[in-house]
Amino acid sequence: MSTPLSEMEKEVIDIFVRIAGVLSLPRSIGELYGLLFISPDPLCIDDCVRKLGISKGSTSQGLKILRSFAAVKPVYMPGDRRDFFTAEAELRKIVGGFVSEQVRPHLDNGKERVARIQLLLAEETPERKEFFAERIKRLEGWQKRANAVLPFALNFIKPD
Amino acid sequence: MSTPLSEMEKEVIDIFVRIAGVLSLPRSIGELYGLLFISPDPLCIDDCVRKLGISKGSTSQGLKILRSFAAVKPVYMPGDRRDFFTAEAELRKIVGGFVSEQVRPHLDNGKERVARIQLLLAEETPERKEFFAERIKRLEGWQKRANAVLPFALNFIKPD
DNA sequence: CACTTTGTTCAGTACTTTTTGAACAATCTG
DNA sequence: CAGATTGTTCAAAAAGTACTGAACAAAGTG
Numbered sequence: 001m002s003t004p005l006s007e008m009e010k011e012v013i014d015i016f017v018r019i020a021g022v023l024s025l026p027r028s029i030g031e032l033y034g035l036l037f038i039s040p041d042p043l044c045i046d047d048c049v050r051k052l053g054i055s056k057g058s059t060s061q062g063l064k065i066l067r068s069f070a071a072v073k074p075v076y077m078p079g080d081r082r083d084f085f086t087a088e089a090e091l092r093k094i095v096g097g098f099v100s101e102q103v104r105p106h107l108d109n110g111k112e113r114v115a116r117i118q119l120l121l122a123e124e125t126p127e128r129k130e131f132f133a134e135r136i137k138r139l140e141g142w143q144k145r146a147n148a149v150l151p152f153a154l155n156f157i158k159p160d
Numbered sequence: 161m162s163t164p165l166s167e168m169e170k171e172v173i174d175i176f177v178r179i180a181g182v183l184s185l186p187r188s189i190g191e192l193y194g195l196l197f198i199s200p201d202p203l204c205i206d207d208c209v210r211k212l213g214i215s216k217g218s219t220s221q222g223l224k225i226l227r228s229f230a231a232v233k234p235v236y237m238p239g240d241r242r243d244f245f246t247a248e249a250e251l252r253k254i255v256g257g258f259v260s261e262q263v264r265p266h267l268d269n270g271k272e273r274v275a276r277i278q279l280l281l282a283e284e285t286p287e288r289k290e291f292f293a294e295r296i297k298r299l300e301g302w303q304k305r306a307n308a309v310l311p312f313a314l315n316f317i318k319p320d
Numbered sequence: 321c322a323c324t325t326t327g328t329t330c331a332g333t334a335c336t337t338t339t340t341g342a343a344c345a346a347t348c349t350g
Numbered sequence: 351c352a353g354a355t356t357g358t359t360c361a362a363a364a365a366g367t368a369c370t371g372a373a374c375a376a377a378g379t380g
Contacts, residue, residue, distance in 0.1 A: 008284070028339075054339075061338095081356070106178065110175065113174070120168045120171060135249070156305070187368080204326090220329085242326065
């Protein structure tokens with residue numbers, strides 16, 4: 001029932017499984033992307049299930065998440081009712097999708113949080129206030145810097 | 161037995177718990193760093209245990225990890241046998257420690273991995289070889305770019 | 321040296337996340 | 351439309367991760 005993976009496939013998939021780990025994404029998502037990345041032709045859900053030996057449920061959900069930040073794109077196959085997918089190989093598109101999907105929300109949240117803390121500062125005794133004010137200013141600085149590095153880093157990935 | 165946290169402490173700790181999540185570090189590590197970050201004076205293990213309501217084991221291990229990338233530094237308190245800690249507030253130092261401790265190893269591993277895959281390329285039929293070669297080259301490019309962005313991003317954090 | 325204080329370690333437990341698989345919905349096909 | 355094919359959803363199970371607490375080690379104290 002299950003097709004064995006070639007050495008090459010295993011190695012490449014392994015790389016993406018590790019990357020998934022770093023990004024705190026499920027293992028299966030790394031497997032799926034890796035498989036599609038190294039597949040000359042688009043694959044359908046059942047191809048993935050057979051090749052990777054994971055369940056159809058995982059595969060369906062995994063591809064959904066990968067599509068959500070455009071790491072994988074659907075390919076129309078004439079005369080075939082099944083959905084086929086290839087890996088998006090342009091790093092810029094993936095990173096862009098991932099950032100706006102998973103990173104930006106955190107940064108935005110942080111910003112309003114720091115704002116809230118600044119209000120709490122008013123209630124402190126003058127003595128402690130000084131220290132707290134310094135720390136909050138520092139937090140704000142980090143915040144700003146994170147927001148500044150992002151677009152820059154994205155831009156660093158220019159050609160593709 | 162346990163000291164309640166002030167509003168300010170809660171808010172700040174919350175921020176660092178979120179950051180810990182993003183970096184896939186345990187929640188307790190975020191709590192510890194947050195607490196120390198907003199504490200005017202150095203704290204000992206038992207202070208942390210009482211303030212955060214976590215176990216001594218977690219605290220000990222958490223501080224060990226925080227020390228491993230210099231996010232926290234021991235402070236000598238004359239006449240006190242206990243170990244005290246403050247948060248390292250210089251972003252550059254923390255990020256530097258974190259990178260060389262948790263990021264660099266991944267990048268290095270990736271590099272040798274890509275090298276290994278290139279060897280496997282030899283065993284492919286000319287037809288598939290072309291596609292595989294393109295993909296591997298792409299992987300290599302990402303690799304290189306990641307290695308290039310890092311020092312640059314670190315440098316971006318100049319003043320402190 | 322017996323006792324106290326402090327920090328570490330680690331097996332077991334609690335919790336969280338991911339995966340499975342079966343039921344379902346949607347769409348196609350003859 | 352009845353039956354088949356394909357994809358999705360979600361409750362339950364499995365796997366993975368972090369936390370606890372008690373036992374231990376190390377070092378100080380009287």
